[in-house]
Amino acid sequence: MQREINGRPVIETARGPVLTPCAPGSVLARLGDKWTILVVSMLALSPDTPMRFGAIRRGIPDISQRMLTLTLRSLERDGLVARHYYPEVPPRVEYELTARGRSMLDPLAAFTGWIRDTWQDIEASRKEFDDVERSGTSAN
Amino acid sequence: MQREINGRPVIETARGPVLTPCAPGSVLARLGDKWTILVVSMLALSPDTPMRFGAIRRGIPDISQRMLTLTLRSLERDGLVARHYYPEVPPRVEYELTARGRSMLDPLAAFTGWIRDTWQDIEASRKEFDDVERSGTSAN
DNA sequence: ATCGTCGGTTACATCATCATAACCATTGAA
């Protein structure tokens, strides 16, 4: 039976364990970009009813139309978001989380919950680290 | 009482909910980069004993010395990894997860577990999406 | 005398991400 960690098979060798660099990283990379979590969060606000493009846009201040389009397209590509186009005038486009997208919410919340709880400590560590770096550069 | 989702406060307005774009995204962005999860996974293999730079490096094929250094430095900056330097010759440097880093493992595993379970479906969706895009461009 | 080990740093090129802004088609309203 093979050991596994974070979805990655571990190979035991004489010189130590070796991780198989495997695909799940590309999912984390997608969700780790600048806007994806915000967009998913907006859609998670109304898991049962679709949401119009403009409503999502208004819910995320500072996101540009282009980046929202790209982000939604990526999520759609991964099958996490469904797009419904109604060729009215003016056109109406609605988005909603798919079943797969909704299945992500709980595990995601487990992780973002940890981030929320730990965030202030991480911020403090960053500040301290940067301060030491700055003073250390001249003091060394 | 304020609604919250994925660690982000939600403001209710007449035109719909608005998400406060808040800092936790920067943690996800850090973990979502190309190497961080792999490095954390390596260190999680031996949560109790530190690991040498070279051992981590050998455990992650294809990571360059530079990127491993940068990734470990980032994790150290966030207080997730501790660095121990022994000025011997040749020098010895050991890394280990801090308590904070270890506290991340369970929530992270919840999420990467979902990725592992869903990965094949996501891959399939991507392929299908890209195929439709390619044929659709000419067929439209 | 030269090489290899270890854990880096530095310089440079390349590539992806993101921001900004202009443009598009359609229709109804001012």
Add this chain to the structure above:
DNA sequence: TTCAATGGTTATGATGATGTAACCGACGAT
């Protein structure tokens, strides 16, 4: 007739992330 609303696309730059390669210093082994 000009304008706004909707949901985009396209062009252009800037910034950031990553890859590649060379170099470092101390020492032990060859």
